[in-house]
Amino acid sequence: NNPLLSWNACLEPQMARALDVLKHFVSTFVIQVPQVQIVEYKGQQIIMDIFEALTADPERLLPVHTRDLWCQAKSESNKMRVIADYISAMTDGHAQKLHRQLF
Numbered sequence: 001n002n003p004l005l006s007w008n009a010c011l012e013p014q015m016a017r018a019l020d021v022l023k024h025f026v027s028t029f030v031i032q033v034p035q036v037q038i039v040e041y042k043g044q045q046i047i048m049d050i051f052e053a054l055t056a057d058p059e060r061l062l063p064v065h066t067r068d069l070w071c072q073a074k075s076e077s078n079k080m081r082v083i084a085d086y087i088s089a090m091t092d093g094h095a096q097k098l099h100r101q102l103f
Contacts, residue, residue, distance in 0.1 A: 046099045047087060053102050054083045061102075062086065 011019060030036065054061050058070050058079070066086045073079040090098070 046095055050087055
């Protein structure tokens with residue numbers, strides 16, 4: 001119900017077609033190329049490995065502040081959410097460093 005959400009940007013039909021062409025180009029020749037997908041896959045694996053490790057032994061592996069939040073969480077799903085939020089706040093470099101330390 002936010003009034004800002006009632007605003008929509010509209011493009012002229014010719015510009016909308018040009019935007020669609022550019023989106024298709026970027027998807028095909030930038031995002032979907034195997035070299036990029038390999039890096040994307042590696043990043044996904046790092047995140048899944050970290051999540052698995054932290055959920056396996058959170059009291060030992062989580063930083064103090066995050067561990068406190070984890071201990072205060074009332075349900076198992078809330079505990080998982082604390083860990084997911086911790087991981088999602090990481091930069092790529094931090095996630096890579098933590099992954100190297102864990103594995």
